[in-house]
Amino acid sequence: MYLFADSGSTKTHWVITDFEYNILTEFKTIGLNPYFTSEQKLLATLTEAFPQKLDPLKIEKLYFYGSGCSIEENYYHFRQAFLDFFFNAEINIFSDMLGAARASLKTDEGICAILGTGVNSCFYNGQAIKQNAISLGYxxxxxxxxxxxxxxxxxxxxxxxxxxxxxxxxxxxxxxxxxxxxxxxxxxxxxxxxxxxxxxxxxxxxxxxxxxxxxxFSFNKFFKNYIVIFNDYENKKLSLTGSLANAFKDILIKTAENFETQKPIFIDNPIYGIIEYHRITNE
CATH class of the missing domain: 1.10.720.160 (Transcription Termination Factor Rho, Rna-binding Domain; Chain A, Domain 1)
Known part of the structure; x- marks a missing residue:
């Protein structure tokens, strides 16, 4: 079995699939950010939430996408906790930004942004992030x-x-x-x-x-600081993810038209797109 996770600031969505990426079960936990979540807290969360009918030792691959996971030194304790709980699994940890890009753009290149409590954007080449916007916090x-x-x-x-x-x-x-x-x-x-x-x-x-x-006004600022900074942005696919993007979708579409970008792609729940990306690439 494979285990996928998409972790934000408030919740983590977990999905277990078989080897052909068919969904077997899903569950949710609190948000898990390596800056704020200790190894002990992560283990306790998994112990409490992992489905009792399933054996964690049968998980062969774990794909964890989360905020705070862009630098390996920051999430080393997460890797240790996952290895302790999923003893036989190959552990893969990625940033939420890469998760959003893979979920929405799959293997196409383009610009991807997350709009939630905070904001971030990147240029994605169809597999990896090649350029990040400068994010200075709120x-x-x-x-x-x-x-x-x-x-x-x-x-x-x-x-x-x-x-x-x-x-x-x-x-x-x-x-x-x-x-x-x-x-x-x-x-x-x-x-x-x-x-x-x-x-x-x-x-x-x-x-x-x-x-x-x-x-x-706010979204005009967002496009100026996080979208038009990328070369040839007008001709690149554009995906906008996150709770705020979905809530104010109509205004973002109009703003994109004003900046002459491609019509944005919106996704409600990245986890299913992430699973589809791994099904396509078999990575």
Whole structure:
């Protein structure tokens, strides 16, 4: 059997297949990032979640795609945990960026981007990443990400630049005020995730002109910083993945038209595309 995993910041989607890549079962766990997850925590998660009816010693290959897995030194303890749990398996660990590219573009070359709480993009040659955009995180960069859009929205709200009706609606739904927002951003952990959560309200009210323009402005910044930086971008396939990309698909399509790129490819769940890539290539 083969085991595939696609791990984001909040959850990991696991799929077990037979040797012909037919799906046998699926399960989900918490997000597993080597920067924040210890070897012991990973082993405990696998012990609790791995299907009891299946024997982990019968897993012959593991393909783990995850955030924080672009540099081998960072995920060495993950490899050790996987070897302990899947004693007979060949362990393959890749970045979530490569997973998104393989899932959406398969063996074609093109540009791939992930838009979620953060943002990243790359040029992919049909097998591997050949060029990455410079990603500076939510404080200095991440234009077009959930955290970036949420930061702009919070700024408009606190500076009383939002339409009063929209501002009142946001307060009634969330109870957020200047004190709660500044405390969450400057004192609490994970302010980027906190800010990105404002995108739920924005999505529900996207027909409001002010919110539409805010998201359009953010995606224009995203294209300038993460898409048009690649040579001959107009003629390359373009795939956009991640929760934010799927939520604001219509605005991204219009933005792509303005920048004269190819029409974006969107995928809801990368894991199935990843499995298809390995079926095609038999890697």
């Amino acid at each position: 404080i200095l960069g991440d234009e077009g990400s959930g955290a970036y859009i949420g930061k702009l929205f919070a700024k408009f709200y606190l500076e009383k630049r939002l339409d009063p009706e929209l501002s009142d609606k946001f307060y009634l739904e969330t109870g957020e005020n200047k004190a709660s927002i500044l405390n969450a951003v400057y004192k609490n952990p994970n302010p980027n995730k906190y800010l990105a959560n404002f995108c739920h309200f924005i999505y529900k009210n996207i027909e409001h002109k002010q919110l539409t323009e805010l998201v359009e």
